[in-house]
Amino acid sequence: MDWPALRLSLVLAAATVALLLPPAVWLGRVLAYRRFPGRGLAEVLVALPLVLPPTVAGYALLLLFGTGSAFGRAAASVLGHPLAFSFEGLLLASVLVNVPFAVQPVQNSFAAVPRNVREAAAVSGMSPWRALLRVELPLAWPGIVVAAALTFAHTLGEFGVVLMVGGSIPGQTRTAAIALYDRVQAFDDRGAVLLAAVLLGVSLVALLLTNLLSRQVGRRTLHA
Amino acid sequence: MRDDAAAGDGLHVQLRSNGPVPLDLELRCAPGQVLALVGASGAGKTTALRCIAGLHRPGAGLVRCGGQTWLDTAAGIDLAPHRRAAGLVFQDYALFPHMTALANVIAGMGHLPRRERAKRACGLLSLVRLDGMEGRRPAELSGGQQQRVALARALARDPAVLLLDEPFSAVDRPTRRALQADLARLRRQLAIPVVLVTHDLDDTLLLADAVAVLDAGQVLQHGPPAEVARHPVSPRVAWLLGTEAPSPAPFPMQPQQTRQHARGRA
Amino acid sequence: MSLRRRSLLLAVPALLPGLAARAQGIGQDGPALVAAAADLQFVLEEIAARFRADTGLDVKLVFGSSGNLARQAEQGAPFQILMSADEGFVFRLAERGAARDRGALYAEGRIVVFAPLGSPLQVDERLDGLRAALDAGQVARFAIANPEHAPYGRAAEEALRSAGLWDRVQPRLVLGENIAQAMQFATTAGAQGGIVALSLARAPQTQGRGTFAVLPDTWHRPLLQRMALLRPAGAVAERFYAYMQAPAAREIMRRYGFVLPGEVQ
Numbered sequence: 001m002d003w004p005a006l007r008l009s010l011v012l013a014a015a016t017v018a019l020l021l022p023p024a025v026w027l028g029r030v031l032a033y034r035r036f037p038g039r040g041l042a043e044v045l046v047a048l049p050l051v052l053p054p055t056v057a058g059y060a061l062l063l064l065f066g067t068g069s070a071f072g073r074a075a076a077s078v079l080g081h082p083l084a085f086s087f088e089g090l091l092l093a094s095v096l097v098n099v100p101f102a103v104q105p106v107q108n109s110f111a112a113v114p115r116n117v118r119e120a121a122a123v124s125g126m127s128p129w130r131a132l133l134r135v136e137l138p139l140a141w142p143g144i145v146v147a148a149a150l151t152f153a154h155t156l157g158e159f160g161v162v163l164m165v166g167g168s169i170p171g172q173t174r175t176a177a178i179a180l181y182d183r184v185q186a187f188d189d190r191g192a193v194l195l196a197a198v199l200l201g202v203s204l205v206a207l208l209l210t211n212l213l214s215r216q217v218g219r220r221t222l223h224a
Numbered sequence: 225m226r227d228d229a230a231a232g233d234g235l236h237v238q239l240r241s242n243g244p245v246p247l248d249l250e251l252r253c254a255p256g257q258v259l260a261l262v263g264a265s266g267a268g269k270t271t272a273l274r275c276i277a278g279l280h281r282p283g284a285g286l287v288r289c290g291g292q293t294w295l296d297t298a299a300g301i302d303l304a305p306h307r308r309a310a311g312l313v314f315q316d317y318a319l320f321p322h323m324t325a326l327a328n329v330i331a332g333m334g335h336l337p338r339r340e341r342a343k344r345a346c347g348l349l350s351l352v353r354l355d356g357m358e359g360r361r362p363a364e365l366s367g368g369q370q371q372r373v374a375l376a377r378a379l380a381r382d383p384a385v386l387l388l389d390e391p392f393s394a395v396d397r398p399t400r401r402a403l404q405a406d407l408a409r410l411r412r413q414l415a416i417p418v419v420l421v422t423h424d425l426d427d428t429l430l431l432a433d434a435v436a437v438l439d440a441g442q443v444l445q446h447g448p449p450a451e452v453a454r455h456p457v458s459p460r461v462a463w464l465l466g467t468e469a470p471s472p473a474p475f476p477m478q479p480q481q482t483r484q485h486a487r488g489r490a
Numbered sequence: 491m492s493l494r495r496r497s498l499l500l501a502v503p504a505l506l507p508g509l510a511a512r513a514q515g516i517g518q519d520g521p522a523l524v525a526a527a528a529d530l531q532f533v534l535e536e537i538a539a540r541f542r543a544d545t546g547l548d549v550k551l552v553f554g555s556s557g558n559l560a561r562q563a564e565q566g567a568p569f570q571i572l573m574s575a576d577e578g579f580v581f582r583l584a585e586r587g588a589a590r591d592r593g594a595l596y597a598e599g600r601i602v603v604f605a606p607l608g609s610p611l612q613v614d615e616r617l618d619g620l621r622a623a624l625d626a627g628q629v630a631r632f633a634i635a636n637p638e639h640a641p642y643g644r645a646a647e648e649a650l651r652s653a654g655l656w657d658r659v660q661p662r663l664v665l666g667e668n669i670a671q672a673m674q675f676a677t678t679a680g681a682q683g684g685i686v687a688l689s690l691a692r693a694p695q696t697q698g699r700g701t702f703a704v705l706p707d708t709w710h711r712p713l714l715q716r717m718a719l720l721r722p723a724g725a726v727a728e729r730f731y732a733y734m735q736a737p738a739a740r741e742i743m744r745r746y747g748f749v750l751p752g753e754v755q
Contacts, residue, residue: 066565082566116318119279122305123312124332125381131306134331138322167562169523170550182553185670186531187677187695 001194004171005179012087012175013155016094017148020102025144028106029136033118050100054160061093061165090166090173094155101150109143110136142213149213153206156199235259235289235385235417237272241282245271247441253385253417253434260428260449261421263438263464269421270315272438273387276419277312278305289417290384311378315389317370319362325349325373326358332380348376352406368399372406379414386418392427404430425453425465437461521548522727523568525559527575527715528635528668529599529642532693533746534573537739544738547726555668557639563720564588570727573717573734575599575669576641580716593718596734597748600707601645602691604676605683606700613683613703617653623682624658632659633675633684635666641713642669646685648710676700688747704747715748 031043049057065083066072075083083089113136121131137144159177166173168182176195183192234254241247247268253259261269274280276287278294281302287295294308295301311332319328329345336344349358352372362370371391378386391407392400408431411418422428428435428449436446444464445457456462526534531553538549552559552569560579563569564586572589573596574580583589603620605611610628612619623629634650635643643665650656664680666672669687676684677699691702719731733739740750 062565076566081568084565085562085567114318116314116316117320119305120312120314120318120320120377121331123277123279123310124377125306125309125334126331127306127334130334135320167567168552168554169568170552172568174552185528185553185668185674187674187693 002174002176002179002183002191005174006176006195006198008087008171008174009156009176012090012094013152015091016098016155017102017151019091020095020098020151021144021148024099024102024147025106028103028143028147029110029132031103031107032110046103047100049097054097054158055164057097058093058161058164061089061096061161065089065092065165084165085167085169085173087166087172090162090175093161093165094158097158097161098151098154101154102147105143105146105150106140107143109140109146112143113139146210146213149206149209153203156202233290233384235276235287235419237276237285237287239272239275239282239285239287241271241284241441245441247271247275247282247285249436249438249441249443251419251436251443251446253419255415255417256411257433258411258418258420258431260432260435261419261438262423262425262428262435264423267438268441269438270389271441273312273389273419273421276385277310277387278303278308279312292384309381309384310387311381311383311385312387313371313374313378313389313391315391315393317362317374319370319373319377321362324359324361325354325365325376328362328373329376329380332377335381345376345380348379349373351379351410352376366399367395368403371395371403375406383416385416386414388418388420390421390423392422392424407431425449428465429453435465437464439464520726521550522570522724522730523550523552523722524571524573524727524730525552525554525563525567525569526573527556527559527641528553528670529575529687529689530573531670531690532695533689533743533748537734537742540738540742541730541733545729545733547729549726549730553668553670555635555640555643558668561639568722569720570723571717571719571731573715574641575713575715576644577714577716580718583720584718587721589718589720590723591718593716594731594735595714595751596717597715597743597750598707599642599645599713599715600688600704600747600749601642601649601685601710601713602688602702602704603683604673604686604691604700604702606677606681607698609682609700611683613701615703615705617650617655617705620655620659620683621653624655629659629662629682631664631675631681632662633664633666633672633681633686635669635672635686637665640666640668640672642685642687643672645710645713649685649705652709692745692747 027046031039062084063069064071065075067076067082072083079086079088083092117135118131121135126134157177159181162173162175163178168174168178174182176199180192180195180199183195234252237251239247239249245266245268249268249272251259251272261272263269271280275282275285275295282297284297285295286297290309293301294303320331323331326342326345326349329348330341333341333344346358349355352375354369354372354376357365357369362373365373392403395403404427411431420427420431432449434446435449435452437444437452439460445452445461452461453465456465534551538551542548556574556576556579559569559572560574560583563572563583572580572583580589580593584592603613603617605613611623620629634646637643637647647656650659664675666675670690672684673686673690673696675681676686677696685705688704690696717731717734719727743750
């Protein structure tokens with residue numbers, strides 16, 4: 001059992017959720033409630049990683065992270081080492097690739113809060129901040145949990161982008177999914193099966209949680 | 225066109241908008257008075273209420289209430305809804321589904337010190353005859369009860385104007401009678417203007433001190449309900465006042481039918 | 491950028507590698523990161539274990555196709571040694587300044603034709619069995635490594651061309667991303683056989699999975715396997731580099747079928 005790889009995957013998934021969730025909650029809410037020019041474009045960009053082939057995303061990120069781009073050079077000077085093939089690069093790639101998984105459930109959840117309930121909050125004298133805390137979040141929190149669960153599970157399973165951007169550096173970028181790939185090539189069936197079982201287990205738990213909470217979102221806002 | 229003399233503590237509204245719901249009207253309501261807004265669907269009644277509450281911004285307009293200016297497009301003033309002391313009872317109540325009745329009412333008391341809130345909220349629920357229901361969630365309340373919670377919540381913020389959007393349309397007759405009695409009782413106690421949107425002539429006659437008949441965003445006629453009912457300025461007004469269902473097109477009725485209709489109802 | 495802001499900016503990413511790499515201690519004084527051609531999959535694990543036992547120092551191994559690994563090294567991957575199955579990749583890195591020097595030859599590789607258990611393919615060093623199987627229409631899939639970036643794949647193609655079988659086999663090919671993956675494909679029931687590295691066929695982990703026969707080294711350009719210390723190399727990497735050329739490591743390499751520099755098969 002490749003414990004370092006599993007631990008790396010868990011750390012990567014947790015860090016991705018921690019970094020991505022707050023801005024995703026903000027963005028999901030903005031997309032749910034505000035009309036502004038360019039909103040359609042914003043939604044398309046948010047959804048893009050869903051349909052983009054992982055290798056395309058991986059290639060684009062490799063170009064971005066490399067020393068050929070200004071961004072890559074700047075990042076390398078701050079970090080002291082290139083962004084590609086490093087944990088930081090992996091984390092950044094993971095955050096970008098998971099945007100739709102984090103934003104869309106939140107957006108749906110906020111949008112499910114009936115408009116007149118939000119208006120009632122404003123008319124009752126609640127400032128936008130108080131309305132968010134006392135009315136919107138208590139009704140929309142299942143969507144936020146779903147976003148966290150999906151992002152976590154998706155990061156654990158991410159393969160194509162991780163392999164291209166991170167390679168398979170043990171302890172730094174060899175995630176559980178890649179370690180599984182390596183175990184298979186090393187004819188280590190036992191190691192491969194163990195990793196596969198763990199990854200499958202986590203995915204199932206995430207899916208179960210998502211399922212339970214998605215039903216809650218509907219139920220909570222139904223009785224207005 | 226400004227009229228400072230008539231403003232005082234009451235409500236003074238001027239709204240002009242090109243769409244999607246066209247508006248071109250002026251309304252006044254003194255403290256302690258009930259103004260009924262009557263008209264067909266789409267006439268702009270609900271939109272007018274929403275403009276007063278700050279939920280809708282007209283192309284041009286003026287909303288003054290309780291001595292304060294809430295909206296003045298010419299001067300660039302537009303207070304957000306939570307800064308206007310308007311109490312709005314939504315047509316479908318819009319209670320917070322995750323809160324108890326008591327918590328719903330307390331939600332409107334952000335301006336009071338924490339210690340006083342529960343006590344005052346209980347008092348308001350008592351006022352609307354909901355003693356004992358404080359701990360119930362909206363899902364556990366009947367339509368009439370939910371509406372009374374919504375009313376208590378609207379009153380919770382000590383509003384300068386009370387706005388009611390079709391308060392009786394979704395309940396059955398007996399409940400409606402009870403609610404009308406509640407409102408009649410309450411308006412004597414509240415010294416604020418009350419604007420009531422309805423398409424039912426009964427409510428108008430029973431509760432209102434004045435009625436404004438709206439059609440396509442314009443006030444066709446306003447005055448005491450009995451007078452307007454007896455002397456409609458046009459067949460259209462009579463038709464709008466007497467009808468209980470929305471009209472598909474502004475066809476004027478035959479003069480014969482109009483008189484009979486008005487006589488029957490007045 | 492003010493000093494305070496810069497240190498704040500550094501603090502954030504500084505936390506992150508701490509989460510992951512700290513335990514591994516990858517760097518100048520920690521375990522050396524060795525990027526190795528996939529044909530070394532098993533032999534290098536054994537040598538690395540010996541190295542740890544003998545010196546108490548640690549190396550971390552990353553396997554892949556030589557071309558892929560060389561590209562990653564060029565792009566800044568933190569490899570300290572590259573052990574390629576083809577000289578050309580090492581020379582390229584040296585020219586670009588990514589390697590310290592032009593490195594050293596550490597072995598010459600050999601290819602074999604392999605047939606998994608239950609396959610109708612008969613293995614022999616002239617590929618007559620393959621020819622017969624092709625005639626009988628028994629070959630649905632034949633696995634080799636990708637000739638574009640895997641040296642063993644290139645050698646397989648050259649051998650097949652030398653035997654006059656390339657055109658017939660080509661539509662049936664399944665390409666492994668590296669020679670280890672090709673070996674994987676060749677041993678699963680999906681493919682009827684393949685051309686793989688001798689070192690992989692000789693490994694204990696693959697024993698009993700099929701039969702193989704060594705192909706003539708005249709059928710392809712020599713698989714001159716070269717290694718070099720790369721720019722990030724530290725003290726541990728240098729020790730391992732030297733260890734690879736010492737008798738203990740050479741003996742292990744010999745057991746896996748490699749021809750060592752200075753020796754004749």
